Amino acid sequence: MKTAIIGGSGVYDPSMLTDVREVPVKTIFGDVLVQEGKLEGREVLFLARHGAGHTVAPHKINYRANIAALKVLGADRIIATAAVGSLSDRLIPGSFVIPDQFIDNTWGRPVQFFDEGEWAVTHIDVTEPYCPQMSDVLAACCKKKGLPYKKGGTYVCFQGPRYETAAEVRMFGMLGGDIVGMTHVPEIVLAREAEICYGGICVVTNFPAGIAKQKLTHGEVNEMMAKVNKPLKEVIADAIINMPEEHTCKCGEALDEMVSWGRRRPNFLAR
Numbered sequence: 001m002k003t004a005i006i007g008g009s010g011v012y013d014p015s016m017l018t019d020v021r022e023v024p025v026k027t028i029f030g031d032v033l034v035q036e037g038k039l040e041g042r043e044v045l046f047l048a049r050h051g052a053g054h055t056v057a058p059h060k061i062n063y064r065a066n067i068a069a070l071k072v073l074g075a076d077r078i079i080a081t082a083a084v085g086s087l088s089d090r091l092i093p094g095s096f097v098i099p100d101q102f103i104d105n106t107w108g109r110p111v112q113f114f115d116e117g118e119w120a121v122t123h124i125d126v127t128e129p130y131c132p133q134m135s136d137v138l139a140a141c142c143k144k145k146g147l148p149y150k151k152g153g154t155y156v157c158f159q160g161p162r163y164e165t166a167a168e169v170r171m172f173g174m175l176g177g178d179i180v181g182m183t184h185v186p187e188i189v190l191a192r193e194a195e196i197c198y199g200g201i202c203v204v205t206n207f208p209a210g211i212a213k214q215k216l217t218h219g220e221v222n223e224m225m226a227k228v229n230k231p232l233k234e235v236i237a238d239a240i241i242n243m244p245e246e247h248t249c250k251c252g253e254a255l256d257e258m259v260s261w262g263r264r265r266p267n268f269l270a271r
Contacts, residue, residue, distance in 0.1 A: 001074055001075070001077075002043045002044060002045055002074050002075050002076065002077075003042070003044055003045070003075065003076075003077045003078070003240050003243065004045035004046070004047060004070045004078045004079070004196075005044065005045065005079050005080075005081070005236060006049050006066070006079070006187070007046065007047070007049060008049050008050070008080070008082045008083060008183055009050065009082070009083040009205075009221060009225055010081075010083060010203075010221070010225025010229060011048075011081045011225070011232065012048050012050075012052075012054065013046075013048075014035050014037055014044070014046035015233065016039060016233045016234075016237040017038060017039055017044055017046065018038050019037050019038050021036055022034075022035055022036075023035070023036050023073065025069035025072055027064075027065050027068040027269060028268065029062060029064040029065040029068050029113075030064075030065035031065070032047070032062075032066055034046070034047050034070070034073060035047070039240055040241055042240060042241070045070060045073055047066055047069070049066070049080075049183060049187075057160065057161040058159075058160040058161055058182035058183050059106070059109065059159055059160055059161060061183065061187075063109065063186050063187050063190055064110050064113055064190060066187070067191055067196070068194070070194075070196065071194045071196060071268050075196055076197065076247075077131070077198075077243065078197065078198045078199065079134070079138070079200075079236055079239060079240070080184065080187065080188070080199070080200050080201070081200075081201055081203070081232065081236070082181045082183055082184060082201075082203070083202070083205045083224070084097065084155070084179040084202045084203065084205065085164075085169075085179065085180045085181070085205070085206050085207060085208035086178075086179060086204045086206070086207055086208070087169065087177050087178055087179060087180060087208065088178060091150060091153075091178065091179065091204050092148075093204050093205055093206055093207070093224055094203075094204065094224060094227065094228060095147075095148040095150065095203075095204045096142050096147055096148065096149040096201060096202065096203060096204070096232075096235070097149065097153050097155075097178065097179050097201075097203075097204060098135050098139050098142070098149065098150070098151050098153075098200060098201055098202075099130055099153045099154065099184075099200050099202060100129075100130050100135060100151075100153065100154075101129065101130070101153070101154040101155070102129055102154065102155045102185055102188065103156045103157070103175055103177055104157055104185045105156055105157055105158050105159060105172075106158070106159045106185055108159075109185075109186050110186065111186045111189060112189070112193060113190060113193055113194070113266065113268070114266060118263050119263065119266050122193065122258065124192055124254045125254065128249075128250075129192065130198060130199060131198055131199050131249050131251050132249055133197070133244070133247065133249045134197055134198070134199025134239075134249075135152075135199055135200075137199075137239050137242055137244075138199055138201050138235065139151035140242070141238040141239045142201075142235055145231060145234060145238070147231055147235070153178035154178050154179075155177075155178070155180075155181060156172045156175070156177035156180040156181070157182065157183070157184050157185035158172075158180055158182050161182070163208065163209060164180060164208055164209055166209040167210075168209075169210045169211060170210060180208055181202065192251060192254050193254060193255070194268070195251065195252045195253070196251070197249060197251040197252070198251070199239075201235065203224065203225060203232060205220065205221040205225060206221060206224065
């Protein structure tokens with residue numbers, strides 16, 4: 001099995017890997033180009049979430065095709081990066097957050113793989129949406145490198161592509177949100193449906209509307225991601241190297257109940 005990296009804003013290439021090659025994958029949800037390489041003998045997949053040159057907006061990403069492609073290529077774990085805004089003055093720009101919960105504020109995005117057939121009604125448990133085993137390893141790697149980080153926290157996924165209003169930011173804070181981004185949902189839910197462990201590592205790039213003292217720009221996001229790009233990739237590489245082979249989580253058992261009822265596990269290549 002392989003670990004996959006989903007690179008968000010500012011993480012567009014697998015520079016920590018060697019022997020990198022492009023692998024085109026055809027799925028029933030669309031075609032995806034994945035890069036595959038090696039890290040100290042381990043096979044690692046890399047997928048740029050927003051496409052080459054950051055050309056795909058958050059609400060237009062083909063999340064189903066992306067996760068299906070990683071499943072087809074044998075990924076059993078995903079490390080997903082994200083640039084986020086901080087909903088708390090205790091989480092300053094430049095700090096890292098390893099979330100353990102999310103609040104979904106998106107709409108119109110496909111939220112499951114199959115809309116018809118025996119898997120059309122699929123209810124999965126997301127009590128622990130982020131893999132706790134992966135979160136432990138990512139937090140340990142941040143601590144070892146002396147980086148400012150928070151283990152645990154609620155990721156609010158906003159629809160975008162616009163930034164949030166000050167009123168929306170206040171609402172997210174009242175709901176218990178810690179950070180706000182635009183991409184982890186439905187990506188994380190689809191990963192669970194595909195029985196792939198999903199660990200998130202987010203970089204606080206700015207304060208959002210109503211908290212920030214200045215106008216929000218994508219430039220400040222890019223600037224902060226450029227500053228932390230090296231330590232972020234070092235944490236990811238260290239986490240992959242130190243990730244135990246044995247899974248102690250339940251992420252890979254998401255469909256067990258429905259399989260026990262006689263369903264066959266879905267084929268992400270079947271047309």
